[in-house]
Amino acid sequence: MSLLSSIKKRSTLDAAIKQVAQARKADGGRAEQLFKGAYQGFASVVSDQPLVADGLYHWGFALLHEAKTKQGQEAVEIYEDAISKFSFCLLIATNYLGAAIDGGVAFMELARISPDESKPGLYQLAESFFEKACDIQTGSAAYNLACIFALRGDQEACLGALRTARDYGSLPDEPNILQDEDMAEVIDQAWFKDFLEEVRAKVAEPKEKLKDVQIDVEPNFKLKKTEDFDYYSKS
Known part of the structure; x- marks a missing residue:
């Protein structure tokens, strides 16, 4: 500085x-x-302190993963610490995509170990982080939003978010989706199965083969001889 x-x-x-x-x-x-x-x-x-922002993000990332190895109040406190790091990172670098996504993930993980009455508020906070991520890069957290909508039972919004994730390349592979506990309430729905069929059909579409192109190796110009000169002669 x-x-x-x-x-x-x-x-x-x-x-x-x-x-x-x-x-x-x-x-x-x-x-x-x-x-x-x-x-x-x-x-x-x-603001405008990229090294500090990186430090805060990676600090939060480490805390997020440490919290997954803990239980009870200890895990809660570590998740909250991670969220504070991601939040501060976004204060310094407002377009830090990783902090926006992982901040939402931290709230989702915190909701899993919290009482039922606390879950809706935590989902709302996670949603705000994921929406921030999508503002930074369109569709980047669309699947995460789909998970929240699935947990709320908002099937129409869930399908819309899944389609956005598909269109912007952030949709996980089918096995990962089917094993995602956040999607448990919708995977047996007809619309969800239809969506997966659409995804499979898209993946199975044959890629357009490049046509063979004949290349004319003969030059379409001629060199004009302007003088007689022997490059190998000695003067």
Whole structure:
């Protein structure tokens, strides 16, 4: 970071801190406005730090996978820690696709080990991360959204998301879909079987064979001799 950039960020940070102090003394809409202004300042200070964003993402990724090896409250706390890392990563780098997808995955995994009454709210939070991922790259988390819709029993939305995943190349292989516990409620539905048939038919379509093209090796131009010269003669 250059000296000028560092000074500018320091000034922005000081202004944001001042806004927080003012917000604490203000009421109602004025306080909310000041808090939001401060948040924008803080976000500006930590933005455009690709190395920090990478560190946060991979930290969250490690926590996500460690949580899968734990149980009970310990697993819950590690999932929550992973989510905080992915969220902070997205604050620094708003288009970090991996953080958006894995943040949603972390909420889904957290929902699996949470009480039934907590699941809908966690699915909603996961959905917001997956939608963010699709905003960054169209269709990238469409299958993840299909899983949420399947769990909710929203079959029409599930089919739509599956088709989007298929169209944008993010649909898993059929065996993985059939083994996905999130899809358990829909795999026996007629529309789901029809969808898989469509996918199989698409895969089975013969690829267009390149036609043989005859190449004329004879040059279609002639060199014009402009002088007599023997390149091998000695002067």
